[in-house]
Amino acid sequence: MSSNGSIIKLDHVHKVYDTGKIKVEALRGVDLDVRQGEFLTLVGPSGSGKSTLMNILGCLDSPTEGTYYFRGEQVQGLSLNRLAEIRNRRVGFVFQNFNLLPFSTALENVELPMVFGGVPTRERRKRGEEVLERVGLGDRMDHKPTELSGGQMQRVAIARALVNHPDLILADEPTGNLDTASGQEIVNLFEELWKAGHTIMIITHDPNLPMRTERTLHMRDGSLHNGNGEGQ
Amino acid sequence: MAAGVFLTQMMRDMKSQKLRTFLTVFGILWGTASVILLLAFGKGIHAQQQKAFRGMGEYIVIMWPGRTSMAYQGLARNRQIRFREEDATLMKRQIPNIGLVSPEYTLWDAKGRVGKTEKLMRVTGCWPEYSPLRNIIPQMGSRFINAEDMEQRRRVIFLGTSLAEEFFGEENAIGRIVLVNGVPFKVVGVMRQKEQDSSYNGRDTHKAFIPSATFKAMYGYEYVNNIVFKADKPAHTERVKKGAYDVLGAKYKFDPDDEEALAMWDTTENEQFFSTFFMAFRIFLGVIGAFTLIVGGISISNIMNVVVEERTKEIGIKMALGAKPRFVMSQFIFETLTLTAIGGLLGFAFAVMVVSVVPSFNVEDYIGTPEVSTSVAIVTLSILGFIGLLSGWFPARRAARCDPIEALRL
Ligand SMILES: Nc1ncnc2c1ncn2[C@@H]1O[C@H](COP(=O)(O)OP(=O)(O)OP(=O)(O)O)[C@@H](O)[C@H]1O
Numbered sequence: 001m002s003s004n005g006s007i008i009k010l011d012h013v014h015k016v017y018d019t020g021k022i023k024v025e026a027l028r029g030v031d032l033d034v035r036q037g038e039f040l041t042l043v044g045p046s047g048s049g050k051s052t053l054m055n056i057l058g059c060l061d062s063p064t065e066g067t068y069y070f071r072g073e074q075v076q077g078l079s080l081n082r083l084a085e086i087r088n089r090r091v092g093f094v095f096q097n098f099n100l101l102p103f104s105t106a107l108e109n110v111e112l113p114m115v116f117g118g119v120p121t122r123e124r125r126k127r128g129e130e131v132l133e134r135v136g137l138g139d140r141m142d143h144k145p146t147e148l149s150g151g152q153m154q155r156v157a158i159a160r161a162l163v164n165h166p167d168l169i170l171a172d173e174p175t176g177n178l179d180t181a182s183g184q185e186i187v188n189l190f191e192e193l194w195k196a197g198h199t200i201m202i203i204t205h206d207p208n209l210p211m212r213t214e215r216t217l218h219m220r221d222g223s224l225h226n227g228n229g230e231g232q
Numbered sequence: 233m234a235a236g237v238f239l240t241q242m243m244r245d246m247k248s249q250k251l252r253t254f255l256t257v258f259g260i261l262w263g264t265a266s267v268i269l270l271l272a273f274g275k276g277i278h279a280q281q282q283k284a285f286r287g288m289g290e291y292i293v294i295m296w297p298g299r300t301s302m303a304y305q306g307l308a309r310n311r312q313i314r315f316r317e318e319d320a321t322l323m324k325r326q327i328p329n330i331g332l333v334s335p336e337y338t339l340w341d342a343k344g345r346v347g348k349t350e351k352l353m354r355v356t357g358c359w360p361e362y363s364p365l366r367n368i369i370p371q372m373g374s375r376f377i378n379a380e381d382m383e384q385r386r387r388v389i390f391l392g393t394s395l396a397e398e399f400f401g402e403e404n405a406i407g408r409i410v411l412v413n414g415v416p417f418k419v420v421g422v423m424r425q426k427e428q429d430s431s432y433n434g435r436d437t438h439k440a441f442i443p444s445a446t447f448k449a450m451y452g453y454e455y456v457n458n459i460v461f462k463a464d465k466p467a468h469t470e471r472v473k474k475g476a477y478d479v480l481g482a483k484y485k486f487d488p489d490d491e492e493a494l495a496m497w498d499t500t501e502n503e504q505f506f507s508t509f510f511m512a513f514r515i516f517l518g519v520i521g522a523f524t525l526i527v528g529g530i531s532i533s534n535i536m537n538v539v540v541e542e543r544t545k546e547i548g549i550k551m552a553l554g555a556k557p558r559f560v561m562s563q564f565i566f567e568t569l570t571l572t573a574i575g576g577l578l579g580f581a582f583a584v585m586v587v588s589v590v591p592s593f594n595v596e597d598y599i600g601t602p603e604v605s606t607s608v609a610i611v612t613l614s615i616l617g618f619i620g621l622l623s624g625w626f627p628a629r630r631a632a633r634c635d636p637i638e639a640l641r642l
């Protein structure tokens with residue numbers, strides 16, 4: 001499914017958290033290349049820097065050192081507005097704890113990225129409904145998160161990540177809060193999306209997931225191992 | 233486009249925090265109502281005082297003869313000056329920029345009688361100009377002394393409001409006869425009720441007015457008591473006063489710089505003092521009201537800070553999904569402004585309601601009629617908008633500056 005274009009290129013990326021007293025080096029020289037249409041998993045022990053890397057990839061955070069090119073554009077030095085635009089149009093986030101707005105309906109949650117992207121109301125609604133249908137929640141559009149199961153909430157989150165047709169979907173332990181069965185469904189959904197052409201990176205502690213993806217990145221103490229090797 | 237989203241979210245927030253919303257709106261409501269009411273009452277009181285003050289006349293000068301205090305052209309000092317009726321004519325003719333003029337004869341204790349009712353009254357002999365000069369306005373269907381009365385020295389009389397009431401009660405006085413020291417005068421007019429808080433020779437409501445020509449013919453007075461005049465514009469008053477010294481000084485041979493030769497009461501000066509005083513008074517009231525409003529604004533700002541705090545997670549989510557700082561900011565500013573607008577509108581309505589019921593308490597004589605004028609509305613609106621913007625700005629900026637990663641960790 002992979003095609004030629006490079007989406008992500010990291011060059012000796014370092015991330016240091018300076019809490020005042022101590023400095024934590026969360027990333028220590030990460031090199032990475034991700035091409036369009038890839039399906040990757042990122043594994044590693046707790047505290048190894050996976051989420052830190054993902055935040056940088058998603059333009060929520062920036063490296064302390066090294067360079068990051070997203071679709072050929074160097075990310076450091078971009079304005080807050082430009083970064084927001086990239087997150088809005090190019091990246092879809094899926095979080096372990098879903099991060100849905102609790103008082104908004106499924107549809108409203110899914111429409112949110114389109115609000116920030118300036119999509120007109122009517123089209124927002126139409127696209128929101130389409131994408132909810134696609135993740136199998138056509139009959140739950142007007143439900144609030146509290147009225148949905150964990151698996152359903154995560155589907156809403158995935159629908160929200162998809163709705164602006166991003167170049168990259170980043171999921172940080174998307175099945176971490178789900179039981180095995182719903183976790184399985186979510187993984188199936190990601191696989192489907194990948195087959196439909198999406199580029200997806202999933203952080204996981206699930207030992208079985210890497211077997212289903214093309215490539216697995218191992219993170220340890222802020223460094224990637226087998227990062228650019230072929231799938232295992 | 234985004235406004236709809238802002239609104240739905242805001243409604244939810246308001247519903248889930250009813251008490252907080254109420255307190256916020258109430259703070260602004262109270263502040264707005266205070267500003268408007270204080271300004272409205274200030275204006276009403278000012279207008280009332282001004283009306284009463286102007287009851288004697290607007291921008292007029294009352295001039296009495298004095299004694300010279302300087303020797304002049306071989307004449308000794310300490311000479312008594314006296315005015316004749318012609319002096320008013322002379323002034324009218326010779327002083328540039330002079331407006332209305334009228335001499336004023338006074339008969340201090342005349343006996344007035346209608347049927348069995350007898351009253352001691354003060355009779356003024358004057359020109360027709362006296363009416364506009366001194367704000368003595370005839371009631372409907374009646375008139376003041378006119379030019380024909382003067383020419384023909386008619387025995388006509390114009391009655392002050394209270395005097396007419398004492399003689400005739402509820403009955404129509406026009407055309408009736410009043411005996412003045414036994415001589416019959418026909419009533420041609422009755423004064424319309426007016427407020428008057430300053431006077432010389434007593435209140436106009438208790439006086440009677442007859443043509444100066446009649447007065448002179450009947451009582452044989454050679455000298456008038458005083459002369460009342462005004463300039464064509466209030467700004468020319470000083471010039472006209474100076475003109476009076478020149479013209480009368482030339483005639484009666486006193487030094488035009490001899491201040492004491494004439495005594496003048498220039499009501500323009502009072503008026504100016506009055507205006508300044510009331511402007512200060514109203515600014516004072518406005519400032520008190522504005523402070524109340526500012527306190528309301530501070531409480532809104534505090535509450536919005538709490539709201540931002542509570543919604544940090546939501547802000548983080550939105551930022552991760554690509555909300556620009558500007559969007560986050562405008563959402564909070566929008567909410568603050570909406571709350572301010574609601575509070576302001578309710579406060580405005582409340583104030584208008586209070587103002588509209590005040591007249592039914594019959595307190596006009598004391599505090600006038602409070603008025604929510606356009607200027608009051610504009611002042612309040614600007615203060616309100618400014619406060620809303622300011623109290624929304626800081627919490628909103630805090631929200632827009634929060635770190636999405638930190639926020640998402642919550
Ligand atoms: N804001 C921060 N300030 C200081 N240190 C931080 C901050 N965020 C992360 N760290 C540190 O950076 C290191 C990497 O953290 P990160 O969250 O990326 O780990 P992770 O691989 O995602 O772990 P987990 O599997 O538990 O989610 C950890 O040692 C963590 O304590």
Ligand SMILES: [Mg+2]
Binds near residue numbers: 050051052172
């Ligand atoms: Mg993590």
